[in-house]
Amino acid sequence: xxxxxxxxxxxxxxxxxxxxxxxxxxxxxxxxxxxxxxxxxxxxxxxxxxxxxxxxxxxxxxxxxxxxxxxxxxxxxxxxxxxxxxxxxxxxxxxxxxxxxxxxxxxxxxxxxxxxxxxxxxxxxxxxxxxxxxxxxxxxxxxxxxxxxxxxxxxxxxxxxxxxxxxxxxxxxxxxxxxxxxxxxxxxxxxxxxxxxxxxxxxxxxxxxxxxxxxxxxxxxxxxxxxxxxxxxxxxxxxxxxxxxxxxxxxxxxxxxxxxxxxxxxxxxxxxxxxxxxxxxxxxxxxxxxxxxxxxxxxxxxxxxxxxxxxxxxxxxxxxxxxxxxxxxxxxxxxxxxxxxxxxxxxxxxxxxx
Amino acid sequence: xxxxxxxxxxxxxxxxxxxxxxxxxxxxxxxxxxxxxxxxxxxxxxxxxxxxxxxxxxxxxxxxxxxxxxxxxxxxxxxxxxxxxxxxxxxxxxxxxxxxxxxxxxxxxxxxxxxxxxxxxxxxxxxxxxxxxxxxxxxxxxxxxxxxxxxxxxxxxxxxxxxxxxxxxxxxxxxxxxxxxxxxxxxxxxxxxxxxxxxxxxxxxxxxxxxxxxxxxxxxxxxxxxxxxxxxxxxxxxxxxxxxxxxxxxxxxxxxxxxxxxxxxxxxxxxxxxxxxxxxxxxxxxxxxxxxxxxxxxxxxxxxxxxxxxxxxxxxxxxxxxxxxxxxxxxxxxxxxxxxxxxxxxxxxxxxxxxxxxxxxxxxxxxxxxxxxxxxxxxxxxxxxxxxxxxxxxxxxxxxxxxxxxxxxxxxxxxxxxxxxxxxxxxxxxxxxxxxxxxxxxxxxxxxxxxxxxxxxxxxxxxxxxxxxxxxxxxxxxxxxxxxxxxxxxxxxxxx
Numbered sequence: 001x002x003x004x005x006x007x008x009x010x011x012x013x014x015x016x017x018x019x020x021x022x023x024x025x026x027x028x029x030x031x032x033x034x035x036x037x038x039x040x041x042x043x044x045x046x047x048x049x050x051x052x053x054x055x056x057x058x059x060x061x062x063x064x065x066x067x068x069x070x071x072x073x074x075x076x077x078x079x080x081x082x083x084x085x086x087x088x089x090x091x092x093x094x095x096x097x098x099x100x101x102x103x104x105x106x107x108x109x110x111x112x113x114x115x116x117x118x119x120x121x122x123x124x125x126x127x128x129x130x131x132x133x134x135x136x137x138x139x140x141x142x143x144x145x146x147x148x149x150x151x152x153x154x155x156x157x158x159x160x161x162x163x164x165x166x167x168x169x170x171x172x173x174x175x176x177x178x179x180x181x182x183x184x185x186x187x188x189x190x191x192x193x194x195x196x197x198x199x200x201x202x203x204x205x206x207x208x209x210x211x212x213x214x215x216x217x218x219x220x221x222x223x224x225x226x227x228x229x230x231x232x233x234x235x236x237x238x239x240x241x242x243x244x245x246x247x248x249x250x251x252x253x254x255x256x257x258x259x260x261x262x263x264x265x266x267x268x269x270x271x272x273x274x275x276x277x278x279x280x281x282x283x284x285x286x287x288x289x290x291x292x293x294x295x296x297x298x299x300x301x302x303x304x305x306x307x308x309x310x311x312x313x314x315x316x317x318x319x320x321x322x323x324x325x326x327x328x329x330x331x332x333x334x335x336x337x338x339x340x341x342x343x344x345x346x347x348x349x350x351x352x353x354x
Numbered sequence: 355x356x357x358x359x360x361x362x363x364x365x366x367x368x369x370x371x372x373x374x375x376x377x378x379x380x381x382x383x384x385x386x387x388x389x390x391x392x393x394x395x396x397x398x399x400x401x402x403x404x405x406x407x408x409x410x411x412x413x414x415x416x417x418x419x420x421x422x423x424x425x426x427x428x429x430x431x432x433x434x435x436x437x438x439x440x441x442x443x444x445x446x447x448x449x450x451x452x453x454x455x456x457x458x459x460x461x462x463x464x465x466x467x468x469x470x471x472x473x474x475x476x477x478x479x480x481x482x483x484x485x486x487x488x489x490x491x492x493x494x495x496x497x498x499x500x501x502x503x504x505x506x507x508x509x510x511x512x513x514x515x516x517x518x519x520x521x522x523x524x525x526x527x528x529x530x531x532x533x534x535x536x537x538x539x540x541x542x543x544x545x546x547x548x549x550x551x552x553x554x555x556x557x558x559x560x561x562x563x564x565x566x567x568x569x570x571x572x573x574x575x576x577x578x579x580x581x582x583x584x585x586x587x588x589x590x591x592x593x594x595x596x597x598x599x600x601x602x603x604x605x606x607x608x609x610x611x612x613x614x615x616x617x618x619x620x621x622x623x624x625x626x627x628x629x630x631x632x633x634x635x636x637x638x639x640x641x642x643x644x645x646x647x648x649x650x651x652x653x654x655x656x657x658x659x660x661x662x663x664x665x666x667x668x669x670x671x672x673x674x675x676x677x678x679x680x681x682x683x684x685x686x687x688x689x690x691x692x693x694x695x696x697x698x699x700x701x702x703x704x705x706x707x708x709x710x711x712x713x714x715x716x717x718x719x720x721x722x723x724x725x726x727x728x729x730x731x732x733x734x735x736x737x738x739x740x741x742x743x744x745x746x747x748x749x750x751x752x753x754x755x756x757x758x759x760x761x762x763x764x765x766x767x768x769x770x771x772x773x774x775x776x777x778x779x780x781x782x783x784x785x786x787x788x789x790x791x792x793x794x795x796x797x798x799x800x801x802x803x804x805x806x807x808x809x810x811x812x813x814x815x816x817x818x819x820x821x822x823x824x825x826x827x828x829x830x831x832x833x834x835x836x837x838x839x840x841x842x843x844x845x846x847x848x849x850x
Contacts, residue, residue, distance in 0.1 A: 141780035150559030171609035222652035263549035267469035340805035
């Protein structure tokens with residue numbers, strides 16, 4: 001495994017960009033370039049800044065440099081029977097920890113175990129003044145200072161350059177088991193909502209094309225007992241299914257129409273928007289492939305208190321992410337200025353001028 | 355250390371104007387200015403810091419909070435928000451030239467939504483009341499700080515409160531979905547969403563643990579969890595604290611995440627036993643309480659495994675609570691450890707550092723050496739699962755110089771936590787208490803960034819000024835050496 005610390009070089013590049021008023025486009029494995037709005041600038045390549053800095057399995061904490069390939073981290077964790085519990089999608093072989101955290105991506109286990117943001121404990125970053133800051137820490141509980149490390153998650157590099165990230169990691173469940181049942185979308189939503197108040201070891205639940213998939217994980221006995229109780233047809237090699245779901249490799253996701261990520265309360269009934277739907281996260285994250293105008297989709301989703309991201313396809317210079325209420329936008333602009341006073345990092349990646 | 359004069363500027367005309375205008379916004383009984391009425395607000399749970407506010411405002415609607423904030427913004431008067439006042443770091447310490455904004459009247463549970471497993475609450479709803487109300491649906495709210503019968507959800511968010519179940523279920527930040535907050539400019543913002551995430555920056559994380567520095571919380575939507583089918587607690591006794599520490603690591607290494615994993619040393623065991631009669635083995639040097647929850651099948655399997663690990667790691671005795679009543683009793687001892695210690699010593703000073711768990715033996719050894727050096731006994735209560743230490747230094751404030759020695763001792767413990775790669779506060783917050791120790795954990799660039807974050811919400815610095823983040827000048831005066839994340843100030847010196 002490659003290990004290299006180029007923080008000083010990166011810091012100098014940022015300082016130079018500040019001096020020359022150059023816009024920077026932060027890039028690591030470049031597997032998530034399709035996400036968010038188009039952003040222009042000179043490439044700041046982080047990928048050479050890599051390696052696991054620390055992983056003591058007994059502490060349940062892993063610290064790695066941003067450029068570390070996600071697959072290396074997952075392999076190292078697997079060796080000690082551990083995992084990234086937020087089950088991040090890679091979206092490409094070059095996926096890195098930095099990109100995953102900057103984009104705040106989580107996979108099927110998210111509603112039951114927590115999101116990428118939930119597992120971040122601390123980070124080291126370069127702010128827009130060219131300073132290297134350490135925020136958060138390597139301990140599970142830490143309330144000293146504002147939670148700037150979690151603020152970086154999903155900020156798409158617009159607030160700073162992530163150098164190093166500390167994460168809480170968890171043991172892999174001893175057993176895992178997936179079952180499938182045929183049902184309607186409304187029945188699936190009702191099943192998934194019901195499970196929220198049941199003490200069952202669910203760690204993934206999704207619905208697609210007439211089939212409801214439920215993954216149970218935990219101790220051997222717990223999984224066996226829960227399966228007997230909940231029923232359903234056993235799926236062999238189910239990890240392939242969850243992998244394809246997580247990586248957006250299910251056939252319909254390859255459609256020419258844009259893919260929307262629709263976030264709603266899990267029990268919201270099926271929405272009347274034409275297109276092909278996949279309900280993940282127990283109904284809380286719904287994928288929609290549709291050629292309906294985004295304005296109409298947003299209007300229908302907003303009516304049930306949700307929000308929409310244009311995830312793949314479509315124009316990359318519009319409102320990809322749900323527009324912010326005016327007073328919130330003001331806070332965002334001020335926060336951006338507080339981290340990146342010269343406005344050089346990934347300008348416009350999530351919102352115009354941010 | 356009673357602080358009466360805070361040396362803040364006092365503009366009598368502005369203050370009279372403020373009180374007159376507050377009386378126009380609120381009913382007469384909701385604006386307090388008489389000394390005896392202000393007295394209950396002079397401190398929070400950290401009573402060594404006391405100060406009377408200029409005025410206490412007790413709004414009961416969001417519109418009133420907005421109006422108060424606009425007024426204070428217009429008059430440039432500082433505001434300190436207060437929940438139940440159970441905080442342990444002086445975060446709700448009033449300002450003699452400011453408004454103490456009490457959210458005590460915001461007590462309603464607005465909505466419990468079992469279908470989506472969430473609840474919407476006013477900030478003054480007590481932590482325990484949430485789980486009580488959700489119980490009818492088989493749901494509960496996971497974070498359970500020891501003060502849960504009294505502390506309120508607004509304060510929990512402001513402090514990012516933890517509790518004994520953090521390792522498995524997370525802190526407040528992991529268990530909230532949406533906040534409504536009022537800025538100092540009187541703007542009502544919705545942060546987060548009823549969905550699992552929201553667009554834009556993660557302001558929900560930023561608000562959690564922000565100690566009233568960024569905005570005032572007027573509504574909280576929390577995530578509820580299914581009540582586990584079964585919870586079982588094991589109590590293990592050890593003749594050596596270090597063996598107990600080893601056992602903790604071994605349980606985690608075996609791939610088991612206990613719902614709670616707590617450790618107490620001899621002084622704490624004795625005090626808790628005298629207080630709560632929990633049946634703790636008083637001859638033990640340390641006890642571990644290990645709670646396992648989940649499905650019936652899983653708990654049975656894990657109880658067997660954990661028993662074995664505890665014995666392998668030298669436990670002299672392992673007991674499993676025979677029923678729910680005994681389980682509650684085992685926990686009662688732990689949860690009453692602080693008041694129990696309060697009975698055996700005239701005063702105690704509770705520390706709240708965190709360390710990587712593997713450093714526990716070193717840190718405990720060092721604390722016991724310092725305890726001898728200072729002649730001050732220490733009771734150790736430890737959230738062993740997540741590395742959060744609560745050494746309680748026992749002292750007598752009436753003895754000359756003892757408080758000063760206690761504070762110096764405490765500061766050395768916190769500095770040691772930072773040197774070990776930990777933090778000066780795991781869950782009690784910085785507030786007024788650890789403002790100087792922030793200078794040890796963070797350098798000036800980091801502190802400046804924190805100030806800039808505050809300014810993004812509160813450009814004039816009117817919300818809870820002087821707390822949580824020290825000024826650079828204060829750090830210079832404090833003169834403490836900045837210890838950066840595990841990098842010792844003098845690595846060549848023998849520490850232990």
